[in-house]
Amino acid sequence: MTAYQDSALLSFTAEVLERHGGLVERGEDYLLSVLPDGLSAALMLPEESRIGDEHTPLLYGSPLLDRVIGLATTTVPVVYGKIHVPYLKKDGFGQVLEQYPPVLGAKVTLSRRAETLASYMVLVCHYVALSDERKEGLVQVAASEETTAVIPGFEEQRRRFEFSVLQDPGTGTQFAERTENILSRVMKRASAMVEEDLSEFVSGMQRRLERDVRNTQEYYEALALEMEAGLSHPNLTPAQYTEREEKIAGLPAEMNAKVQDLLQKYSVKVSVTGTAALRLLVPVVLVTTQVEYRKQRRPVSFVWNPVTRTLDPRVCEVCGKTISQARPMEHKSGLKLVCPACWTGR
Numbered sequence: 001m002t003a004y005q006d007s008a009l010l011s012f013t014a015e016v017l018e019r020h021g022g023l024v025e026r027g028e029d030y031l032l033s034v035l036p037d038g039l040s041a042a043l044m045l046p047e048e049s050r051i052g053d054e055h056t057p058l059l060y061g062s063p064l065l066d067r068v069i070g071l072a073t074t075t076v077p078v079v080y081g082k083i084h085v086p087y088l089k090k091d092g093f094g095q096v097l098e099q100y101p102p103v104l105g106a107k108v109t110l111s112r113r114a115e116t117l118a119s120y121m122v123l124v125c126h127y128v129a130l131s132d133e134r135k136e137g138l139v140q141v142a143a144s145e146e147t148t149a150v151i152p153g154f155e156e157q158r159r160r161f162e163f164s165v166l167q168d169p170g171t172g173t174q175f176a177e178r179t180e181n182i183l184s185r186v187m188k189r190a191s192a193m194v195e196e197d198l199s200e201f202v203s204g205m206q207r208r209l210e211r212d213v214r215n216t217q218e219y220y221e222a223l224a225l226e227m228e229a230g231l232s233h234p235n236l237t238p239a240q241y242t243e244r245e246e247k248i249a250g251l252p253a254e255m256n257a258k259v260q261d262l263l264q265k266y267s268v269k270v271s272v273t274g275t276a277a278l279r280l281l282v283p284v285v286l287v288t289t290q291v292e293y294r295k296q297r298r299p300v301s302f303v304w305n306p307v308t309r310t311l312d313p314r315v316c317e318v319c320g321k322t323i324s325q326a327r328p329m330e331h332k333s334g335l336k337l338v339c340p341a342c343w344t345g346r
């Protein structure tokens with residue numbers, strides 16, 4: 001122990017950081033850490049830092065330790081912030097709607113433009129998949145808090161902008177809804193991304209399962225044939241004959257038990273843990289339009305996102321999936337904007 005750290009606190013901190021997606025190298029009286037964005041903001045540490053020296057002491061009562069303890073006791077640390085946009089697009093939205101039609105095959109007319117603040121969440125999740133092998137990884141999902149539509153490119157692009165942490169966002173701000181609701185919705189999105197990430201792993205396990213089941217069946221088929229052939233052996237006593245016959249009769253059950261074991265061995269269990277969340281306010285342009293399709297029309301607002309420099313995707317109004325380009329569908333309750341899979345029109 002030196003004046004700047006305590007070895008028990010170092011190992012505690014290393015464990016908490018790792019659990020929240022950080023990479024930690026343990027020295028004798030320090031830690032070298034590489035932290036994902038949300039985590040480094042939550043701990044107010046640079047992305048790469050040395051913990052336990054005079055610059056970042058780790059002792060009882062030190063602010064860093066308080067933050068690490070806070071992190072260990074909440075499920076997902078949430079950091080609030082605001083992105084500063086030097087310039088918000090003023091015109092040319094008619095052109096944008098023409099160039100990147102947000103609704104395929106419908107007439108979309110611009111009616112007005114208004115500046116507002118939109119909120120987004122960037123969630124970092126750690127996942128572990130256990131089967132015959134183990135796979136783990138991180139997924140990051142950026143989503144609109146209003147619609148939960150996934151915003152591709154947001155997380156990478158936002159780093160180009162100035163960002164300030166909001167210490168106490170308070171109530172009645174643009175972050176009005178309770179964190180848990182938003183978190184669970186975005187977490188669902190992240191789980192879907194994990195599933196995608198794991199699709200190869202899962203199909204790999206499936207292929208091995210099929211291979212092993214096939215080999216097991218072939219083995220037992222061959223065994224049954226061999227044993228049946230053995231029944232005609234001239235020196236068999238009646239007792240031996242009966243015993244072998246019973247063995248043959250028991251083979252299917254034995255094989256089924258082996259197959260059940262294989263199903264167990266190759267089943268995939270996945271756990272996903274949210275490790276850090278960033279909730280961000282971004283000045284955006286609300287582009288209100290009139291969408292017309294056949295005999296139906298309705299106003300639809302799109303969000304021009306200055307971070308990704310494009311219109312935010314929306315979600316399908318039937319299944320909730322993110323869609324960059326919607327399809328119009330006539331409905332007795334009024335015009336709906338849906339994904340290709342939910343589209344039932346002609």
Ligand SMILES: [Zn+2]
Binds near residue numbers: 318320321341
């Ligand atoms: Zn859909």
